[in-house]
Amino acid sequence: MRKQIILQAFDMTAAMHNAHGLWKHPESRRHREYKSLDYWMELARLLEKGKFDAVFFADVLGVYDVYGGDEAAALRDGVQVPLNDPAFVIPAMAAVTNHLSFAVTVSTSYEQPFHNARKFSTLDHLTNGRVAWNIVTSYLPNAAQNFGLEKMVKHDERYQIADEFLEVSYKLLEDSWEEDAVIADPNSGVLVDASKVHRIKHKGTYFSVEGPHVSEPSPQRTPVLYQAGTSEKGREFAARHAECVFVGGPTPEKINYYIEDIKARAEAYGRRKDEIKAFTFLQVVVAETEEEAYSKYEDIKKYWSADAAKAQYGGSTGYDLAAYENEEELFTYKHTEQGQSRAAYLTKDAARPFTVKEIHEKFSKPAEMDIFVGSPEQVADQLEDFFVRSGVDGFNLTHYITPKDLQDFVELVVPILQERGLYKKEYKEGTFREKLYNRPYLRSGHPAKQRKRS
């Protein structure tokens, strides 16, 4: 059987995610409806109809306030603001689906591991094992200010905190409750066997958590772990912990390089290469014919907002494009202070430095190199070619006009991919991890499984 594409919808419970300016498009519904349960339940049904593996929710904890020195541009075009907490749409979306899984972003820089463990145990119970945690360390300076810090913690220390956060999480989720702790035997009168529930007694550099965990073991225990770091520290972290990684880059070959690099690092940590699945971003403009697709694309361009793109770029990279001269060159993005995002790759992975003028120009329209435009067959061809050359396991599908772009993809592209054997016709049974890896829990070589009970 051919290797099959794993497909995720990339989304955010915000008025707008990264379709800069497209809220103005007459068919865009999300900026009006993202606040309603009905919108998200309809989306869930659509994605399950299209046999999507998961919906992946990005998140931020502040505003993009670098471009122009404040958040005015971000607000004007709704760049990831207004924004709701993504975790709360999951239960309603789960209630109307059976197989679709849900990856949600939580930052280790601004959350407490005890809260977080209970949150994921709860979601994993309620969805019957259909959740994943996208681990981020947060890149927005404003987020730090919202949690009592004058300045962001430095990039490398954020990953040290993240490492300890994960250690505490594993102790709570994997070690605290033994598999058969819940007996619920009315005859003996024992609901929980107290000898099988353990305090974790964690005392570390950043966290002190006594335990026990309060939630009983959920179907997956630890949610499926996602990570998107492409900095040196980020890749090390992904290699140690992640089951799914996000990799961006200017070419399929560059993406393949990152994938192989992370997998090699994972092996150095005693993990197996096939314990990690790699995803990249995918943007599609598809219609019945090539001509219609390009006309749709021209229509999209009309609504594009360059300012919104620059606002996101500013928050993601730390570069305020309004503060540089046109001929200045920006090459190495400030990855020691910021995280990484799609926009950041523009300067990070380019073969040569870009001048600020060139970057301004690039943001004047949707980034064409990342978009597959065409008829259903043409899009499927491009997608298949990219899939084979890059070696990715799947895609995070973004969308300009929501939910229409996803509807079009489900109706026009999915059947062709299925026909070619590149995409499943039916879901596998089981939890998200069982669907991805044919096992309920993390492997024994994973750091989640490497502690001895004291």
Next chain:
Amino acid sequence: MRKQIILQAFDMTAAMHNAHGLWKHPESRRHREYKSLDYWMELARLLEKGKFDAVFFADVLGVYDVYGGDEAAALRDGVQVPLNDPAFVIPAMAAVTNHLSFAVTVSTSYEQPFHNARKFSTLDHLTNGRVAWNIVTSYLPNAAQNFGLEKMVKHDERYQIADEFLEVSYKLLEDSWEEDAVIADPNSGVLVDASKVHRIKHKGTYFSVEGPHVSEPSPQRTPVLYQAGTSEKGREFAARHAECVFVGGPTPEKINYYIEDIKARAEAYGRRKDEIKAFTFLQVVVAETEEEAYSKYEDIKKYWSADAAKAQYGGSTGYDLAAYENEEELFTYKHTEQGQSRAAYLTKDAARPFTVKEIHEKFSKPAEMDIFVGSPEQVADQLEDFFVRSGVDGFNLTHYITPKDLQDFVELVVPILQERGLYKKEYKEGTFREKLYNRPYLRSGHPAKQRKRS
């Protein structure tokens, strides 16, 4: 028209809430099903059928480990453990109802105001204004240990933290986004008017939060505010902030005393007496006939667990009943270190000190003084009498066998209360606050409304 009873189901997303030992009853489903969305959606439909105003979710962030010096007794009978995060069942319950509201407990001692504000804005959006926040400061020593503290913060300082937490919350929820900040006008290209979104720049003793809030104004902005404190500090806090208070006591008259006391304090803060609604706990055992009801009650007693009751009492009061001699008297519960709970009233409001032996005896069966047992007419009579004498506005209905006790109440008691004009036959339209108070937002005299924009 007669004053009508406001009715809430008192619940917890745990294997067991406070029906000590009743998980062993053959008709009890909750300890098996509390982890599933279907269970909570079925419950939501039942409560809306019974025209309940709200479901109220208690919460704790640790285990009850005082009784006997550890959590063994609590685990054995599932005393509020295993436990999930209550907020995540709300979206699914909201999806299958139109009027039922949802009060959820969040502790100001272990949460960040920025996270909390976004959580409630999100829930308020998704439910169309059907959420309330039960503000607690947490009483379990183990909870403190789960959030990095060696010992609990002292009771009075917990309320100082809570006051500042509320101040930050009001700034985020009420002040940060002006009413007409979201324009979404495709012609001008403005989604959000940046001049109407403000940073809050809060720098206080316990919190430093820059803002702006990331969520746009929700239907209620600030969720309906609940508070259950009956300590001196707790009542002051309730008088300043709360729209709904919980009051317990050994007699309707004692409850009335507390209600009047809190309302008088509210007036001293420039609020109106009718800005506060008071609730007390209600436990009912009802069947078609008196005889069947008493036989049901005898059946319940068979499954009662005294150890579970003592475990909850220990965590709530700080008294380990296993550590005192039988003849010792316990009168003043340690309200400076602990919070308050139903169990605590036993020693707190008693007319005379109880000996430890007497308390042990009381916990040997369900607390009869708090339970209305009888035929539907008899229960309605008792309930009406209590309602009139205590002056409460409503009840928090607890249950031994879930969901059966609630089904019985809906089928047998609700129609009689409706017939007597004591209970609504139809819901009012609008948000939870509109249903309770005929207004969308908090009144101008409330501290949420008392800051000037700088």
